[in-house]
Amino acid sequence: MITKEDFKNYRQQLGFTNQQTAKKFFAGKDILPTVDFNYINLFNTRLSEIIEKINTISHHSIEHESINLFNRENIYNVFEKLKKNQIIPKLNNQGRRPEQVYFSWMRGYVISNYFLRALSIIFEVNITDIDLIGDDDLINIDTFKRTPKADLEVNLKNNSKIRLEIQSGFQGVNDIKQHKVLEAKRIFESESISSLAIHFDLFNGQVAFVKLDEIEEDSVNWITRQQMEGQTVFNIDQNYFVWKLIDKPPKFRDLFFGNHE
Structure with a gap:
């Protein structure tokens, strides 16, 4: 009777010490x-x-x-x-x-x-007060990946903090992925830190400001984007776009965050 031990011995004779190595070899997944x-x-x-x-x-x-x-x-x-x-x-x-x-x-x-210089003007802080907190690591592939975690954190003058999700669009399609919103709500609930998406629409030369933790679950702006593997995204309404890139950046304290729907 052929047993699992026979399978193991067979793979060892081929030079494989574990199943995963053998699977990668036969599938060619070890070849970059x-x-x-x-x-x-x-x-x-x-x-x-x-x-x-x-x-x-x-x-x-x-x-x-x-x-x-x-x-x-x-x-x-x-x-x-x-x-x-x-x-x-x-x-x-x-x-x-x-x-x-x-x-x-x-x-x-x-x-x-x-746009770091622009952010320092918007939040009226020095660039040194803007911290990189994202998970993209230029050294380690295991941490070089997109996660829900925001990109930047600004230390405001009133000793509070705000997290920034910096996005850039190049095709005129302006969305925020659902997991970014869920992460922002989690951070607000656990740490009382608000998160702001700043979306640079470089196709049209405009910039939107969206408070992620204030997006309602039943917002009409939630859509399914087929070209993104059917992901649920928050489509940024035109009313969120308040800065034209040819103009001076607005001050955060002057921005209005009402209902844009």
């Missing part, structure tokens, strides 16, 4: 795709072009004087760090190529850093 770094270089060039265009039309109060320095520090240096730590080949999202996942992540990362 070869990254096309020429493709990556083209994406890096496009990232630079995006920032250069935005910097050209942004209000002078948030304009970066040396855009080449910004791009070097926030695009090319970050790319080299990801490459050195072999994170790029391991990037995967719904079967997309790692180069494309890299580009999507980098767009959000670069845009968030570009």
Whole structure:
């Protein structure tokens, strides 16, 4: 009679010490795709072009004087760090190529850093009062991932804090994923810290401000987005958009957060 011990001995003779290693071998899942770094270089060039265009039309109060320095520090240096730590080949999202996942992540990362100066104006704080608290780690692939946790936390002048979910849209579709809202509500209930989504619609040159922990469960803005694998998302109504990028950033204390539905 053939037993499980026979199975184990067979795999050991093949050189496998456990079932998972054998499964990965036979499925080819231990073979990482070869990254096309020429493709990556083209994406890096496009990232630079995006920032250069935005910097050209942004209000002078948030304009970066040396855009080449910004791009070097926030695009090319970050790319080299990801490459050195072999994170790029391991990037995967719904079967997309790692180069494309890299580009999507980098767009959000670069845009968030570009607008740090704007955030300091909006919240009337120094940039040093804005802390990075997100879970994206440039060294460890296990923590280089999108989680519900907010990206930034601002230490306000009244000694309170507010968490920021920085989003950027490039196609004119402006949504907030449901798990971001649920996390914001959890943080407010457990730590009494509010969360604000700041959504940069770079396709139309406008910015929205949405208090995540105040979004109602029965809001008419909840929709199912088929192109996002049927995910439930909060569609950002046009009334939430109150800042045109060509204008000076508004002050947070002057923003009105009424019912936008």
